[in-house]
Amino acid sequence: MADNSLERLKFGPNKYSAFHLLMARWLRQRGHQERYCYVTLGGTELRDVLSVRFMDHSLISNVWSYEENKARFKEAQASSVRFAAAGVSVEVRHGSFFSHQRQSELPHIFFLDLTGVCAFGDYHIQFGELFQNEVIREGDCLLITSHLGHNPGWKQVIKQFDAEFAILGVDDTHSPSVRSMFRRAHPSLTLFKGLCRNQLQSELGITCFGAVKYRDTTPMGIYGYDVAQGKTELRTFISGVGDGYFDGVGGGFCAAEAF
Ligand SMILES: C[S@@+](CC[C@H](N)C(=O)[O-])C[C@H]1O[C@@H](n2cnc3c(N)ncnc32)[C@H](O)[C@@H]1O
Numbered sequence: 001m002a003d004n005s006l007e008r009l010k011f012g013p014n015k016y017s018a019f020h021l022l023m024a025r026w027l028r029q030r031g032h033q034e035r036y037c038y039v040t041l042g043g044t045e046l047r048d049v050l051s052v053r054f055m056d057h058s059l060i061s062n063v064w065s066y067e068e069n070k071a072r073f074k075e076a077q078a079s080s081v082r083f084a085a086a087g088v089s090v091e092v093r094h095g096s097f098f099s100h101q102r103q104s105e106l107p108h109i110f111f112l113d114l115t116g117v118c119a120f121g122d123y124h125i126q127f128g129e130l131f132q133n134e135v136i137r138e139g140d141c142l143l144i145t146s147h148l149g150h151n152p153g154w155k156q157v158i159k160q161f162d163a164e165f166a167i168l169g170v171d172d173t174h175s176p177s178v179r180s181m182f183r184r185a186h187p188s189l190t191l192f193k194g195l196c197r198n199q200l201q202s203e204l205g206i207t208c209f210g211a212v213k214y215r216d217t218t219p220m221g222i223y224g225y226d227v228a229q230g231k232t233e234l235r236t237f238i239s240g241v242g243d244g245y246f247d248g249v250g251g252g253f254c255a256a257e258a259f
Pocket of ligand 1: 009041042043044045047048049067068069072095096097098113114115
């Protein structure tokens with residue numbers, strides 16, 4: 001049941017600092033097209049939209065911002081009216097991010113800016129459908145924020161990712177190994193589940209180009225993905241992040257195991 005209570009969502013600077021770091025890494029390493037469409041989550045302030053506009057006013061062609069909470073959607077609409085007066089156009093939609101239909105051949109940047117955990121429920125099914133329907137396709141960039149402060153218990157984590165842990169050789173009787181893999185990779189494992197559900201792991205090559213952990217009101221991580229033609233092999237997908245982990249709290253590179 002959607003929560004429709006009125007509440008302004010004002011996030012702190014650490015969130016945007018982490019987002020900017022990851023966008024900078026992507027723009028420098030992978031961004032090659034001149035223009036992208038941007039699909040994001042609304043909240044009430046739409047602050048990420050201002051950031052991408054500031055990075056380069058011509059980076060983004062269209063912006064679609066989804067908000068499923070009715071009260072926040074109204075606030076997001078009011079924000080979009082203020083933005084329009086300043087020349088920043090955002091189409092705010094009341095509905096699910098996962099209902100987005102591709103309307104442009106331009107490559108897209110998708111930002112699933114969650115406050116919750118991108119691991120349980122039906123995220124893998126929803127992402128699987130976006131891949132299957134080519135809403136997210138080769139040439140796109142996908143960013144996901146996910147809550148690192150809690151999980152429903154390691155038993156539930158092991159149940160959710162038992163197949164992936166088996167492939168990766170994670171010792172699921174050793175809580176520190178489960179915790180470490182969960183923190184560094186749970187959105188990746190969710191995306192991989194979505195690919196496998198639709199037998200797309202030999203058709204789409206997803207790579208994680210970096211992840212930044214930060215603290216807003218709670219500990220969070222932001223993870224960045226490149227989508228290309230090719231295949232996604234789980235071990236390479238997880239190990240391929242290389243030096244791409246950053247600790248936005250301590251301010252420095254971070255070992256995968258310490259993420
Ligand atoms: C973290 S906030 C977005 C903040 C925004 N990016 C900003 O910088 O101001 C996430 C919002 O997305 C909404 N939301 C979560 N999952 C959603 C989904 N699948 N579709 C649409 N809205 C969703 C939540 O209600 C919440 O208001």
